[in-house]
Amino acid sequence: MRVRDCKPLLGLVAAVALLLAVAPVKAQTRAETLRYVTGASVNTLDPNVPGSTREAFAVSLSTYDRLVSFGRKQLNGKWVFDLDKITGELAESYEVSPDRMKLTFHLRKDAKFQDGSPVTAEDVKWSLDRAVTAPVLGKAQLLTGSLTSADQFKVIDPLTFEVTLPKPDKLALPNLATVYPIIINSKVAKANATPDDPWAINWLKEHTAGSGAYIIETFKPGEQVIMKRNEAWNRGTPEKAAFFKRVIVQSVPEPATRANLVERGDADLVIDLQASDVQSLEAKGTLKVISTPQYNAVTFISMNNRIPPFDNVNVRRAIAYALPYDDMFKAALFGRGTPLFGAEWPDGQPTSGAYPVAQPVKLDLEKARGFLKAAGMPDGFSTTFSFNVGQASTAEPMSALVKESLAKINIKIDIQKMPDAQMSTQINEKKLPFFTEGIVAWLPSTDYFYRNFYTGDQRWNYSSINNPELTAIAQEARFEPDKAKYEQDGKKLNAIHFAEMPQIPLWQPSQDAVMALSIEGYTYQFHRQVDYRDLSRK
Amino acid sequence: MIITTLGATVKRAVKRFLSSLPALFGVLVFTFLLMRVLPGDPAVFFASGPNAGKAEIELIRKQMGLDKPVPQQLVYYLYDLGRGNLGNSIMTGQSVTKDLRDRLPASLELTFSALLIALVFAIPLGVLAALRPGSLIDHGIRLFCALGVCVPTFVSGLLLIYVFYYLLGIAPDPTGRIDIFTSLPPSRTGFLLVDFLLAGDVSGWWGAFKQLILPAVTMALFVIAPLARITRASMLVSLGSDFVRTARSVGLSWWRIVVTYALRNAILPVITIAGIVFSTMLGANVLVEKVFSWPGVASYALDALLSSDYAPVQGFVLLMASIFVIVNLVIDVLYGIADPRVSVG
Numbered sequence: 001m002r003v004r005d006c007k008p009l010l011g012l013v014a015a016v017a018l019l020l021a022v023a024p025v026k027a028q029t030r031a032e033t034l035r036y037v038t039g040a041s042v043n044t045l046d047p048n049v050p051g052s053t054r055e056a057f058a059v060s061l062s063t064y065d066r067l068v069s070f071g072r073k074q075l076n077g078k079w080v081f082d083l084d085k086i087t088g089e090l091a092e093s094y095e096v097s098p099d100r101m102k103l104t105f106h107l108r109k110d111a112k113f114q115d116g117s118p119v120t121a122e123d124v125k126w127s128l129d130r131a132v133t134a135p136v137l138g139k140a141q142l143l144t145g146s147l148t149s150a151d152q153f154k155v156i157d158p159l160t161f162e163v164t165l166p167k168p169d170k171l172a173l174p175n176l177a178t179v180y181p182i183i184i185n186s187k188v189a190k191a192n193a194t195p196d197d198p199w200a201i202n203w204l205k206e207h208t209a210g211s212g213a214y215i216i217e218t219f220k221p222g223e224q225v226i227m228k229r230n231e232a233w234n235r236g237t238p239e240k241a242a243f244f245k246r247v248i249v250q251s252v253p254e255p256a257t258r259a260n261l262v263e264r265g266d267a268d269l270v271i272d273l274q275a276s277d278v279q280s281l282e283a284k285g286t287l288k289v290i291s292t293p294q295y296n297a298v299t300f301i302s303m304n305n306r307i308p309p310f311d312n313v314n315v316r317r318a319i320a321y322a323l324p325y326d327d328m329f330k331a332a333l334f335g336r337g338t339p340l341f342g343a344e345w346p347d348g349q350p351t352s353g354a355y356p357v358a359q360p361v362k363l364d365l366e367k368a369r370g371f372l373k374a375a376g377m378p379d380g381f382s383t384t385f386s387f388n389v390g391q392a393s394t395a396e397p398m399s400a401l402v403k404e405s406l407a408k409i410n411i412k413i414d415i416q417k418m419p420d421a422q423m424s425t426q427i428n429e430k431k432l433p434f435f436t437e438g439i440v441a442w443l444p445s446t447d448y449f450y451r452n453f454y455t456g457d458q459r460w461n462y463s464s465i466n467n468p469e470l471t472a473i474a475q476e477a478r479f480e481p482d483k484a485k486y487e488q489d490g491k492k493l494n495a496i497h498f499a500e501m502p503q504i505p506l507w508q509p510s511q512d513a514v515m516a517l518s519i520e521g522y523t524y525q526f527h528r529q530v531d532y533r534d535l536s537r538k
Numbered sequence: 539m540i541i542t543t544l545g546a547t548v549k550r551a552v553k554r555f556l557s558s559l560p561a562l563f564g565v566l567v568f569t570f571l572l573m574r575v576l577p578g579d580p581a582v583f584f585a586s587g588p589n590a591g592k593a594e595i596e597l598i599r600k601q602m603g604l605d606k607p608v609p610q611q612l613v614y615y616l617y618d619l620g621r622g623n624l625g626n627s628i629m630t631g632q633s634v635t636k637d638l639r640d641r642l643p644a645s646l647e648l649t650f651s652a653l654l655i656a657l658v659f660a661i662p663l664g665v666l667a668a669l670r671p672g673s674l675i676d677h678g679i680r681l682f683c684a685l686g687v688c689v690p691t692f693v694s695g696l697l698l699i700y701v702f703y704y705l706l707g708i709a710p711d712p713t714g715r716i717d718i719f720t721s722l723p724p725s726r727t728g729f730l731l732v733d734f735l736l737a738g739d740v741s742g743w744w745g746a747f748k749q750l751i752l753p754a755v756t757m758a759l760f761v762i763a764p765l766a767r768i769t770r771a772s773m774l775v776s777l778g779s780d781f782v783r784t785a786r787s788v789g790l791s792w793w794r795i796v797v798t799y800a801l802r803n804a805i806l807p808v809i810t811i812a813g814i815v816f817s818t819m820l821g822a823n824v825l826v827e828k829v830f831s832w833p834g835v836a837s838y839a840l841d842a843l844l845s846s847d848y849a850p851v852q853g854f855v856l857l858m859a860s861i862f863v864i865v866n867l868v869i870d871v872l873y874g875i876a877d878p879r880v881s882v883g
Contacts (some may be wrong), residue, residue: 035718043631050598051584051628135597205631221630222637222841223714223833252713252831256696260704266711389844421578421846428582428595458592459582 031537032245034519036530037258037267041222041251046204047179048136057179058529059225059249062242064182064210065090065235067105067124067161068173072523072534078292079523079534083443086173089235090119090183090211091161100168100481107159112232113185113211121155126186128153128163134199138180144448145175167479174443179527185209213242213533225249227532243521243536262287262514268537269515269522271530274393275334278512288517291510292524293338296444298356299394300437301402302462302503307433309383314375316501320361322368323504324405331397333509340505350498353490355449356505359498368409380410386435387416388423394509395436428459437462438509442526446490450474454502463502470496547874551867558863562856566619569855570612573848580604580846584628602628602848615852624856625849629842634853638835642857643728644715645827645834649819651750652757657812660762664769664808665801668777671770679770683763695756695829702752710748713831717745753830757823761815768811772804779803806877813869817862 044052047060071085088094091105111119129150131138142148146169154162165172175181184204192203208216213235214227227247234240250267252258259277261267263286273281282289303310303319310316325341343351343358350357372378385402387395399415406413413434418426426432439453439460453460455471470493477489513522513530516537523534581604585594599605603614618625624634663683667676686694702709710717715730723730723737731750734743776782777800785795824836835854842850 030719033719037713041630043629049631050594050601051631137594140594220640220833221632222838224718248718250713250718250831253828253837254696254831257699257712257829257831260699261711261713264704264707264711419578419844419846421580421583421844422576424582425577425579428579 029245031518033248034244034246034269034532034535034537035248035250035267036269036532037250037252037261038270039251039253039255039258039272042219042225042249043221044205045208045216045219046201047182048131048134048138049201049205050135050137052137054527054529055249055251057527058531059216059227060179060182061212061527061529062214062227062247062532063208063212063216064184065111065119065212066177066181066183067091068094068177070174070177070526075292075295078290079521080292080295081523081526083174083445083526086177089177090124094173096173100170101165103163103165103173104156105161105163107161108235109159110234111211113188113209114215114230115185115188115209117185117187119183119185119211120158121161122158123186124161124183125153125155126189127184128181130184130199131181134201136180136199136201141178141180141442142175144443144452145169145172147172147175168481169479170481171443171445171448171478178442182210185211214247217246223251242533244532247532259514262516265516268519269513269530269535271511271513273512273514275332275336275512278336278514279334281514286517288515288519290513290515290522290524291336292513293508294440294511294524294528295338295508296442296526297438297440297528298340298508299506300439300462300503301506302435302437304430304433304462304464305466305500305502306430306464309375309377309381310433312375312377313500314371315377316504318368318371318375318409319406319411320359320368320501320504321364321371322406322409322411323361323506324363324401325361325506326363328398328401329507331401332394333507336512337507337509339507341507350491350494353446353487353494355444355446355490355494356508357494359505361504363405365405365408372409372411380412382412382414383434384416384432385413386418386423386426386432387437388418388420390420391436391438392417398436424459427462430464435462436506440528444526446486446493447474447477447480450493451478454497465500465502467496467500467502470500547871551870554867554870555863558866562859562863565859566616566852566856567612569852570615570848571608573846573851574608574611576846578846580628580848583845584847598628624853627842627847627850629845629847629850630838634849637838637850638853638857639728641833641835641838643730644832645820645823645836647715647729647731648750648753648757648826648832648834649816649823651754652761652819652823653812653816655754655758656761656765656815659758660765661769661801661808663762664766665773665796667766667770668773669796671774676770679766683766686759686761687763689759690825691756691760691823692825692829694759695753695826698752698756699829709752710745712749712752712829714833715746715749716742717749720745753826753832756829757819757826761819764811764815765808769804769808772807773800776800776804806873809869809872813865817858817865820861821858 038055040053040055042053042055042059044056047057066089068086068091069089071082071087072079073082090107090111092108093106095104107119107121113119132142132148133150146165146167152164156162188209189200189204193200213230213233215230217226217228219225229242229245231241233242255274255277258270259273259281262270263281278289281287303316305311329335329339340356340358342362343360345351345360385399387399403413403415441448450470451474454465455461455474473489473492477486480486480489511524511528515522518538519535520538521534521536523531525531580602581595581599584598603611626633627637630637663679667679670676699712703712716722720742723733723739723742726733726736730746731743734746782795782800785799821836824840827834827837839851839854
């Protein structure tokens with residue numbers, strides 16, 4: 001039957017070959033087109049819409065501009081975003097006042113929206129007002145940079161814009177370079193606003209009104225987005241338009257198919273392959289594989305510090321010494337990432353104030369038994385260990401190893417594999433005792449990590465830790481201008497983390513970008529997606 | 539005479555349709571409640587940005603209408619439904635009606651093609667097996683069918699992709715209904731094969747056909763078995779019956795005996811099974827849709843289910859139930875054509 005089917009197909013090969021031979025022009029456009037395939041999908045053109053996906057973020061970075069953007073730097077020979085170097089995007093230049101309470105932006109004189117109208121400070125004001133007042137995602141993000149109210153934004157003249165801060169917050173400027181504070185053409189947006197929807201959220205979900213490097217050609221939610229180059233755009237580093245004339249973002253749910261596509265050269269770039277596929281593609285050497293440890297993300301084994309027996313610090317320590325780290329790292333990630341275990345802390349103190357820092361823990365069952373005894377549970381206990389279906393490819397082999405190893409110290413675990421929505425609900429309700437999860441921060445600074453992931457009665461505090469000292473230091477560090485003192489605070493926080501062991505950092509998985517040999521300029525970005533504007537073809 | 543038969547058929551069809559309405563309503567309410575009973579709060583899931591807190595969760599809950607009590611939600615849902623509005627999907631950011639309208643033709647086209655391929659192979663295979671029961675051919679066909687059924691569709695799909703796309707390079711890349719660089723024909727029916735023909739675009743049609751053939755064969759492989767087996771069984775009965783013996787004894791040609799007398803009588807159960815197979819395929823082809831990135835309704839519903847996006851799941855179930863009703867009606871009508879006695883009764 002398969003033989004019969006391929007007969008017409010064979011005839012077709014000849015036809016296709018003929019077509020290709022007479023159509024060199026088409027081949028030319030293929031070289032100028034970037035085809036990016038992904039397992040996820042784009043669901044909105046405005047990244048601010050609640051529920052928008054990471055792929056939607058990536059598209060919005062190309063269709064809109066922000067006031068500023070992050071520079072890039074080399075880290076172990078790979079390009080990554082540079083949090084400390086903030087360059088102008090729509091702003092030609094910016095100044096920070098000596099008391100660091102005022103940011104003044106000078107807009108580019110030549111910047112135009114995609115409809116040809118000039119970008120003015122009025123548009124900037126409307127867009128940022130929208131980000132902090134409308135029911136959008138930008139609100140919670142900008143809050144972390146002390147940007148909370150429309151009163152903070154002031155138009156000085158058509159090309160000058162001023163932001164006032166209540167406190168000298170060092171995250172204010174970086175926040176303006178994140179995904180949400182896009183600058184929207186306010187005239188167009190207002191024309192499409194309704195009394196129920198004064199910020200045009202519904203309209204902007206399916207239309208763009210930006211000044212970005214790419215113009216939307218087709219948008220099929222869940223299937224594909226095709227963008228064409230905005231020839232007038234010159235916000236890239238070398239003062240010229242983006243390289244690719246067209247960018248195709250296509251959803252291909254099956255990871256094996258994505259691997260086939262990029263290997264055969266039909267797709268140019270993919271970042272979400274299975275670790276095993278990446279390894280075999282890398283071995284073949286016909287593609288470029290850039291693996292960057294996601295240094296703003298961490299994978300944990302978390303314990304709910306308020307549910308017995310994990311409310312006992314010695315139980316948590318016992319677990320930390322009973323995990324087969326090396327085997328887990330190999331089975332789950334094929335070793336593709338940065339391990340956060342097996343460190344040496346010479347004097348028992350953290351070696352760095354950065355977060356995360358590799359922990360001085362390794363598999364040591366004797367020590368684990370000792371801690372379990374100290375906890376008054378020498379005979380162990382039973383519990384559940386949960387992970388979500390979306391992470392199954394890494395979490396499944398890992399949890400089998402956790403189960404096997406913990407059984408040796410008489411802790412019996414039941415592995416629960418949960419649909420993603422169910423898992424996030426249970427985490428939000430603080431009902432899971434023992435599970436694996438990951439975190440990511442767009443603006444990875446030590447205080448930010450500790451404030452968001454280790455304080456408060458909120459969802460991202462996976463371990464539900466409530467340590468007043470930790471909370472106080474983290475809050476204080478936020479506004480600490482002195483670098484040496486900040487480092488000291490960081491070390492203190494890391495020391496508390498190790499002493500309390502609220503959750504166990506495992507590793508930072510690598511982002512494996514697999515691309516055709518001709519693709520250049522790939523940069524690991526804070527949003528962990530591809531910024532299409534970075535890329536070019538040799 | 540014919541008009542009376544036709545009239546009777548239509549009357550019966552309408553009656554059957556009306557009697558299925560309460561069942562449809564039941565399915566509707568059941569799905570609605572089931573989705574809300576399932577653990578997993580969609581608002582929490584969708585508020586997954588790096589800074590999403592309680593405010594974002596509340597916002598999405600309000601957007602989805604989940605802040606109201608369940609009975610009130612149901613009333614609103616039924617009211618919207620009465621106006622042809624199936625609600626909005628958070629996952630795609632579109633209205634469910636639009637999503638389903640865009641995606642249903644893709645699923646239908648794939649399923650029809652697969653069913654056609656399956657029938658074209660299954661009926662002759664079944665007849666062949668019945669003509670020589672117990673022979674080598676019979677066993678060979680049985681083996682082939684067993685293989686088709688026991689290899690899961692995603693395995694056969696990946697295998698076909700591996701051979702025809704990856705190794706031989708004769709199939710196009712398995713990403714959807716059409717090559718990404720080809721422009722779509724003006725949408726008239728939503729069925730690409732039909733739309734391309736209407737637009738007179740032969741190379742476009744060929745392109746869409748090439749994209750379709752692998753997923754359709756994958757699905758067909760899986761359903762050839764039940765169709766071939768039922769054809770064989772019912773052919774055996776038919777071939778052993780008195781009228782075939784009579785036909786043989788009066789010296790009718792072999793072809794006439796097998797096709798006109800035996801097969802026509804044996805085809806009824808095959809039609810029934812084909813109808814059931816069709817409805818099942820439409821919902822169960824999710825793996826094929828995933829493997830071939832086919833933008834169909836089944837993969838849409840699965841994604842929605844995993845993320846607890848209520849409206850698309852409800853819309854999908856309602857759609858499937860309606861299709862099931864329609865397919866049953868069509869089978870009824872086909873029955874009448876295959877066996878006039880049915881509509882008389």
